[in-house]
Amino acid sequence: MSRTATAPSRPASRSAARVVGSGAGRIEPVDHGTRERLLDAAGEVFADRGYEQATIRDICRRAGANIAGVSYHFGDKKALYIEVIAYAHRCADEYDPAREAAGTADPAERLRVFVRTFMQRIGHKGRPAWHARLMAREMASPGAALDQVVRSGVRPKFEALQAILRTLNPSLSDREVELCACSIVGQCLIYHHARPVLTRLFPTLKLDAREIERIAEHITRFSLAAVAAAHRRGGARP
Amino acid sequence: MSRTATAPSRPASRSAARVVGSGAGRIEPVDHGTRERLLDAAGEVFADRGYEQATIRDICRRAGANIAGVSYHFGDKKALYIEVIAYAHRCADEYDPAREAAGTADPAERLRVFVRTFMQRIGHKGRPAWHARLMAREMASPGAALDQVVRSGVRPKFEALQAILRTLNPSLSDREVELCACSIVGQCLIYHHARPVLTRLFPTLKLDAREIERIAEHITRFSLAAVAAAHRRGGARP
């Protein structure tokens, strides 16, 4: 019976049971059971170190759980990772830059809110915000959950940004909208994924909340000018 | 001909391996000795997988060398990595986007050449061009050689870009120049470090040589418009 590999006692499948809290839409793991602590600790470790570098022992130590806890509750490391991505995903809806941007009518202001919110999400190193960092890391190094992350995490926000751009400049072609969206997201992401280089390059750069705000303002103006200018030429040129 | 020419070789005394460090001589691995093949293979593997994920066995297999070769010729994995960074660094001078951009007089054309060359360097997956990919990876995850990479690899190119921007729009403040430079580099880098996401997001995106060319053209126009518009406002705002 030892080698039959059928996982005779593998209650790991009972997964989605207790994530729900008491409140209506609350996702937060108010119940500090072992499973919830593991999910939370794993999210932080995965976001900080990446999938390969994260160790189960470290996760369990931070969660105050036994090494076997991961195997028992989730099956194996990869399953835990998938679950963490999904968990971060549900949480990420509350941090959706697109939703916050939808509040205002002026398209320029919508872009400003989008950029600012996006930068705050990925820039903040605080504890409850490893979700965006996890996404950014998954984007950088494709893991098992990339398809899922892209499909239901990245794509909707990207399309929201594209909608803002179309409103800003209706003369843009679909392809130009895509390229402009990439340009805007790229401007934001470099401050996250090249932070060590930038702090060495510009020792004056602090990247605190105030600085993030100013950088977001620069990116907004930079992109607004570029998008507005793009319509003066059609899209054809030598 | 071995290392006796410049450096008195390193018997790499079994116990305390010494890293040569300076190595003022040899730049080209024209001699296909074990040491050179190891350097070349290590560069490729480090650029593809990153420092932690790269395995010495893989490097030695690609180089057709024995596992002990790394320990004998370089001391240990970290010393090999430092040496590879330095090696890539000397080679990178031939691939300097700034130098190629210096050929033309028109600042807009200089920016265009800079962006195009930069994107070709980091986008091309070919064998002889793992240098830029290595730099990009080192930027993303700071390793032991980050300071060295930034000081003599990134900074000069960044300053060249800033000089172009200043020529394009003399009314920009130092800080605005920095921010614009970050915006341009960020637009380029996203196609490298988020490539898996982008290919899933836009299945039509091919990222071959022609596509790279068109993206570079977009980034150039996007940034030219933004930089030109930046001078119409001073730098003050609500």
Next chain:
DNA sequence: GAGCGATTCAAACATGTGTTTGATAGGCCC
């Protein structure tokens, strides 16, 4: 050819990691 240092080789070692195992304790229903 003999001697000697530089170099390469296969094998082993030490360590860290993901995973499994068998045992143990607690809760719950009959």
Next chain:
DNA sequence: GGGCCTATCAAACACATGTTTGAATCGCTC
């Protein structure tokens, strides 16, 4: 209490990786 299920625990297992070791091979001088 007895049986049964869930959850946790310490220990061990299996495997990959960086590193070392001692012998074998190569290349050169004499």
